[in-house]
Structures are given as C-alpha cells and as structure tokens.
Amino acid sequence: MITIRHLGLSCALACALAACAGETGDRPPRRPPTKTGTTTTTSPTPAPTSAPPATGPVELRGASATVPWRVVIAVDDAAARLRATTLTPAVQAIVLEVERQLDPARPHGELGRFNRTSSRRPQPISGAALAVVEAGLALGQQTGGAFDVTAGPLRAAWRDDEAPPDATTLETARARTGLQRVRPVNGMLKKDVVDLELDTGALIDSVAVDGIAAALRERGFASFLVEVGAAALVVGRDAGGPWSVTLPVAPPGPPPADAAPAPQPVAMPVALPVDVAAGTSRAVALAVAPPAPGTVDPRSGRPVAHDVERCVVVGEDVVVVDGLAEACLVLGADGLPRTLRAFPGVEARWQRRDGSSSTTPGFPR
Numbered sequence: 001m002i003t004i005r006h007l008g009l010s011c012a013l014a015c016a017l018a019a020c021a022g023e024t025g026d027r028p029p030r031r032p033p034t035k036t037g038t039t040t041t042t043s044p045t046p047a048p049t050s051a052p053p054a055t056g057p058v059e060l061r062g063a064s065a066t067v068p069w070r071v072v073i074a075v076d077d078a079a080a081r082l083r084a085t086t087l088t089p090a091v092q093a094i095v096l097e098v099e100r101q102l103d104p105a106r107p108h109g110e111l112g113r114f115n116r117t118s119s120r121r122p123q124p125i126s127g128a129a130l131a132v133v134e135a136g137l138a139l140g141q142q143t144g145g146a147f148d149v150t151a152g153p154l155r156a157a158w159r160d161d162e163a164p165p166d167a168t169t170l171e172t173a174r175a176r177t178g179l180q181r182v183r184p185v186n187g188m189l190k191k192d193v194v195d196l197e198l199d200t201g202a203l204i205d206s207v208a209v210d211g212i213a214a215a216l217r218e219r220g221f222a223s224f225l226v227e228v229g230a231a232a233l234v235v236g237r238d239a240g241g242p243w244s245v246t247l248p249v250a251p252p253g254p255p256p257a258d259a260a261p262a263p264q265p266v267a268m269p270v271a272l273p274v275d276v277a278a279g280t281s282r283a284v285a286l287a288v289a290p291p292a293p294g295t296v297d298p299r300s301g302r303p304v305a306h307d308v309e310r311c312v313v314v315g316e317d318v319v320v321v322d323g324l325a326e327a328c329l330v331l332g333a334d335g336l337p338r339t340l341r342a343f344p345g346v347e348a349r350w351q352r353r354d355g356s357s358s359t360t361p362g363f364p365r
Contacts, residue, residue, distance in 0.1 A: 057238070058084040061252035062092045066103075067205060067229040068251040069095055071212065074223035074238055083219065091212055095228060098208040101129045102200050104152070114189055115197040122188035130184060132207055132319070136200050139323040140179040142342055146330040147323045148298035150177040152199040155296045158303060164293070170301050177298065205229035206285060206322035213281075213318075222278070230286040230325075233318045234274045242275035247286040247312075270312050272364060283318035287311045287325035295329040306332035307353045314364060315346035324348070333358060 058081055060071045071091055073084040101110040110129035117123050125133070136149035153173035157165040165173070181192045200207075208228040213235060216224050223236030227249040234243045247270050276282045289295045289309040297304050311328035313321040324343065328336050328350055337360060340346050347363040 057240070060084075060088045060091060062088060062095070063251055064092075064095050064099055066099065067095070067208075068249050069208070069212075069228040070225075070249045070252075071216075071227075072225040072238075072243070073216065073221050074236065075221075080221070084221070087216075087219075090215065094211045094215060095208045098204060098211060101126065102132060102204050102207060104197060104199050104201065111198050111200065114191075117191075118194045120190065120192060120194060122185040122190040125189045127187075130187065130189060132200050132203060133182075133189060133198060134184055135319055136198075136203060136323065137179055137182070139320065139327070143324070143327040143331070143339055145179065145299045146297070146327040146335070146339070147202075148177065148179060149198050149200050149202075150179060150182060150196060151296070151298035152197055153177055154298060154301050157301075158293050158296050174301055202287075202326045203319055203322055205231035206283075206318040209233050209283075209318045230288075231318055231322045232284045233281060234276055234284075235281040237276065237278050242273035245272045245274050245284050246270070247272075247284065270310075272312070272314075274314075274364065281316065282314060283316060283321045284312065284314050285318065285322040285325040287313075287322075287329050289329050297330050299330075304330060304332060306334070308332045308350045309353050310351040311336075311348060312350075313346060313348045315343065321346060 230248040351357040
C-alpha cells in the first residue's frame with residue numbers, strides 16, 4: 001500500500017514550510033491570495049498576562065480564509081512551554097502555504113498553474129505538490145476510482161440540482177477526467193488531455209496537518225494534537241488522558257474587523273477520544289456529503305443512490321484517511337468495508353440520513 005509518507009511529503013513540507021514560516025532568514029511569511037483575492041489571517045495568540053504553569057498543554061488557534069485550525073502541545077517544562085507559545089505564526093504560515101500550493105482556484109499556485117497549461121508536455125511542479133498528487137492518484141487506484149482528483153468537471157456539471165446535466169454535458173465532462181490521463185514523469189507532471197484539471201482540495205486539510213506535525217517534530221515536540229478543518233493527527237500521549245478530537249474544528253473566535261469570517265463548521269461535529277501510546281500516532285478525518293444533489297460518483301458521473309451522508313475514518317496516515325473519508329461518501333455502506341481491506345489498521349464509522357450508523361469492527365469506542 002502506498003501512503004503519503006512513502007512519497008516523502010512530510011520531508012518536503014518540513015523543509016519548504018520552515019522557510020515559509022520565516023525560519024531561514026528575515027523574510028516574512030508568504031501571504032498568498034485567497035479565492036477572492038484577499039488574505040485572511042487571525043491575530044497571533046496573545047501573550048499571557050500572568051506567568052503560566054510549567055506543565056500542561058499549550059493550545060494555539062487560528063484560521064485562513066477557508067479553514068480554522070487548532071494545535072494542542074503537551075509540554076513538561078517552562079522552556080518547552082515558551083517555545084510552544086510562539087508557534088502560532090509558523091503554524092499559520094504552513095496552513096496558508098499548503099492552500100497556496102494546492103488550491104486549484106489560485107492561479108499562481110502549483111495546481112493552478114498546471115491546470116491552466118494547455119500542453120501535453122510534462123510540466124514542472126514542486127516536490128511537495130507532486131507528492132500530494134501522487135498520493136491522490138494512488139488513493140484513486142486503491143479505491144477503484146471512488147476517490148478521483150480529476151473529477152472536478154463531473155461535480156461541476158451537477159452543481160445546479162434544479163437543472164441536471166444532459167447526456168452531452170456529462171460526456172463532455174467525462175472527456176476531461178480520468179486517473180489514467182495524468183501521471184508523474186521525471187519529477188514533473190504530465191496530462192494527456194489538455195483541459196484536464198486536478199483538484200486535490202479534499203486533501204488540503206490533511207496535508208496541512210501533516211506539514212504542521214512534521215514541523216512540531218523537528219522542534220522536538222513528541223506529544224501533540226493537530227486539527228485543520230476536518231482532519232486531525234494525534235501524536236504521543238496526553239498526560240491528562242485520551243486526546244479529545246473534535247471535527248471539524250471550530251473557528252478561533254471573532255475575526256478581525258476587516259477580515260472575512262472563517263467558515264462555520266457543519267452541523268453535528270464528530271467528537272472522538274483518541275488514546276495512543278508514546279511514540280505512536282493516530283489520524284482522524286471526517287467527510288460530509290454536500291447538499292443536493294449530493295455526492296457525485298466519479299465512476300458513473302452521477303449522484304450516488306445510497307443514503308450515507310457522513311463518514312469518519314481513523315488510521316495511521318492522515319492524508320490517506322482523509323482521502324478514504326471522501327471515498328466513503330461514494331462507496332457507501334456496501335462498498336466501503338470491502339475497500340478498507342486494502343488498508344490495514346484503517347477503521348471507519350458511517351452515518352445514514354436517518355441518523356443510524358455502523359462501524360468496522362476496530363473503530364474506537
């Protein structure tokens with residue numbers, strides 16, 4: 001099984017994002033444009049007004065224009081606490097840089113440039129972005145096409161649920177998709193259809209989580225919780241008991257007066273206690289079906305017929321479980337358990353529209 005770590009994403013992000021956070025010189029963090037042409041950040045966590053205790057967790061919060069994040073770091077001395085409390089700008093920079101690279105709506109981002117290219121020649125792309133695309137393609141193969149980073153045109157065709165697409169529109173959209181029509185070539189990325197576009201938006205949350213976790217490990221922290229949007233990673237033990245993962249993470253509070261508000265979490269967030277041994281980790285991801293017409297199956301090009309509307313997936317690799325949570329919405333209750341047999345250690349819970357739910361045998365209780 002191919003996982004994101006086998007593709008070297010953590011290493012690529014740790015190096016690239018440390019520079020983006022301003023740690024290799026005096027250069028300030030990058031401030032990429034959002035989809036609306038402006039950048040929204042939250043103010044750094046204010047310094048405490050009184051001397052904090054030397055032990056106990058340090059919690060940091062923030063948000064980009066599109067997603068909130070939360071980091072909780074277990075510390076055991078005053079020096080570690082001081083280091084942890086200064087990390088808000090670096091974490092914020094990582095979230096923004098991941099969005100810059102992977103949001104296809106940003107024309108100057110890695111995928112934005114690739115999508116605009118009308119050429120079948122291999123195109124240069126950064127190592128971190130290429131690793132994400134490779135992971136997405138691998139997940140597509142392992143899920144039988146239920147997860148498909150090329151399926152954006154099919155979803156767009158169904159966007160207006162009051163006017164379903166006709167056969168010609170669907171066929172035109174299908175001609176622009178296909179996992180077999182894009183591939184890495186010598187460190188670059190090649191598409192066989194000039195108007196094919198990649199959309200790794202479903203993985204942005206987990207890629208940011210992976211990059212933040214890599215940066216925290218490099219700074220010597222061994223126990224922490226990272227939540228970005230609807231993806232989370234727990235590393236090491238929390239002295240107070242199991243880590244409490246709540247997805248999607250809530251916005252950090254009122255934004256600055258001149259900032260667009262962070263998106264509100266969907267109704268009925270998932271709350272899950274996660275307990276891991278020292279030196280180990282556990283990833284969690286949530287996916288929720290979109291409004292009518294609902295989830296579009298990349299394999300058929302049509303909305304799914306089943307009634308699964310929420311999926312929570314846990315496993316070792318945060319990007320893998322994030323992709324599998326999205327695939328769950330396509331596979332439904334019948335197809336998901338069969339697919340998960342190819343992913344040892346991955347467990348899932350899915351909820352139907354009537355509120356009933358089911359789990360795989362090893363899902364945390």
